[in-house]
Amino acid sequence: MGTPEQNQQFLxxxxxxxxxxxxxxxxxxxxxxxxxxxxxxxxxxxxxxxxSYDEKSKFxxxxxxxxxxxxxxxxxxxxxxxxxxxxxxxxxxxxxxxNDGDDKQYELSLLQQFINELRELDRxxxxxxxEEKTGKEMAEILGLSxxxxxxxxxRIKEQLKQRFSKINTL
Amino acid sequence: xxxxxxxxxxxxxDLKLEKSLQLNQKIMNELQAxxxxxxxxxxxxxxxxxxxxxxxxxxxxxxxxxxxxxxxYFAGSMGTIALFNIFAVATYIKHLALLDxxxxxxxxxxxxxxxxxxxxxxxxxxxxMILQTPFWCTFWYNQQLVDHGGSIFWIINLTAVALFIGLxxxxxxxxxxxxxxxxxxxxxxxxxxxxxxxKAMEFMNEIEDYKMEKELDVA
Numbered sequence: 364m365g366t367p368e369q370n371q372q373f374l375x376x377x378x379x380x381x382x383x384x385x386x387x388x389x390x391x392x393x394x395x396x397x398x399x400x401x402x403x404x405x406x407x408x409x410x411x412x413x414x415s416y417d418e419k420s421k422f423x424x425x426x427x428x429x430x431x432x433x434x435x436x437x438x439x440x441x442x443x444x445x446x447x448x449x450x451x452x453x454x455x456x457x458x459x460x461x462n463d464g465d466d467k468q469y470e471l472s473l474l475q476q477f478i479n480e481l482r483e484l485d486r487x488x489x490x491x492x493x494e495e496k497t498g499k500e501m502a503e504i505l506g507l508s509x510x511x512x513x514x515x516x517x518r519i520k521e522q523l524k525q526r527f528s529k530i531n532t533l
Numbered sequence: 534x535x536x537x538x539x540x541x542x543x544x545x546x547d548l549k550l551e552k553s554l555q556l557n558q559k560i561m562n563e564l565q566a567x568x569x570x571x572x573x574x575x576x577x578x579x580x581x582x583x584x585x586x587x588x589x590x591x592x593x594x595x596x597x598x599x600x601x602x603x604x605x606y607f608a609g610s611m612g613t614i615a616l617f618n619i620f621a622v623a624t625y626i627k628h629l630a631l632l633d634x635x636x637x638x639x640x641x642x643x644x645x646x647x648x649x650x651x652x653x654x655x656x657x658x659x660x661x662m663i664l665q666t667p668f669w670c671t672f673w674y675n676q677q678l679v680d681h682g683g684s685i686f687w688i689i690n691l692t693a694v695a696l697f698i699g700l701x702x703x704x705x706x707x708x709x710x711x712x713x714x715x716x717x718x719x720x721x722x723x724x725x726x727x728x729x730x731x732k733a734m735e736f737m738n739e740i741e742d743y744k745m746e747k748e749l750d751v752a
Binding site for chain 1: 539540542543545546547550551553554555556557558559560561564565636637638639640641642643644645648736739740743744
């Protein structure tokens, strides 16, 4: 437990960046309970490392690193680590809007499905790309060179394009 | 679907989330307070319980080694078994300490590589326990048996011990990830809880491939 100021500060940064956590959980887990658990685990790890956050790096870089590391590690686990999870029926972040059944929603669910099918590292990379991260920032988060990042993004984009065109020709 | 469309789609998704996502204040507060800590503690308690049980088992073996020190065959066998078990417990503790040192805020490839290496090494270290098997065949020997066992008894016994030595050394050498392409090795490793090892090794290879991938610019 931190000081009240730290608690408040953490709360406000999570409020500000809750979309990142939600999108990462959505891209790494299909099951609703698993998504809930992952969001909670990400926030827990962020809270645990919050005190050691080095202000030299951008906050979002630090946050993506922690969140993606937790998501990728949890993806490899066979069972849910119930011991780590606070048993709650409610989700820590909830989507209160409606999923209207328009074309955009359909395309978005396809895009999410295709992202879900990618390898873990590719998934992390395309998420960063869609979040408009710069090549330098992506390289810092993933620990790869910018050229390597560019090559991989082109490959993944090509993959996604092909998946969409297959659907369109059906 | 073109690049711009994918990004536009994602942007629309972003806007939707921005309006509709709500942070559950109650869970956040509980997570920040003692509830999260007690849950971490319960996870730690599981690990500590594992260490305590391992230490108790090793102490039990050491205790019997000391009690039976007058019988060189019993003490030798039990002492060697104890050493294998002490090694296993020490390795487990070392790995838990290493896992604790992994910084989740490191870059993805570094942190995941560390995690996968530790997981693989932890699962792999159990393999050494196979080598203690032959000593479970000799701990009941005593001087009287050695002096008066008779040749048939010893031929049968030593053949059994030799078989166990051969088998355990063979399994120790064979049951590694590099032999995972052999069906029975894979089945054996999976059957003994080695799925984590396989996953960790596969992921380590994936990270290596990812880092080494030819940097050809397609664009």
